[in-house]
Amino acid sequence: MAAPGAAPTRSDRGHVQHLAHRAPQAAARADRVPPPLGCARCRHHLAVAVLALLFTGWSAITAAKVLARLAPALQRMKSLVAYPCFLMYAAFALLTSY
Numbered sequence: 001m002a003a004p005g006a007a008p009t010r011s012d013r014g015h016v017q018h019l020a021h022r023a024p025q026a027a028a029r030a031d032r033v034p035p036p037l038g039c040a041r042c043r044h045h046l047a048v049a050v051l052a053l054l055f056t057g058w059s060a061i062t063a064a065k066v067l068a069r070l071a072p073a074l075q076r077m078k079s080l081v082a083y084p085c086f087l088m089y090a091a092f093a094l095l096t097s098y
Helices: 010-015 024-031 040-070 072-097
Strands: none
Touching: 040 072
16 A cells, blocks of 8 residues: 555556545546456456457358358358458457457
8 A cells, every 4th residue: 555645556547535535636546557468357458359269250150151051152252251241240249348
């Protein structure tokens, strides 16, 4: 914990509320302190991004297989069909996760 009147450190990030009643400048400085690298919030966002990428890839490949079964001429071009499917599903994944 920082000394009274001192600038907050990274470990003080969770204790911003105690600075709000002292001075608005101190609370504003505490908001600008970047979170530490191993914070739980960063790991949560990374897990969400990895899950979104996995499910988006799986659904694009599955959609390409279904479309290739419906149109036999696309059988050899599954990767060309999967790319637009991936882009469409990635847009929905970004909208829903962020």
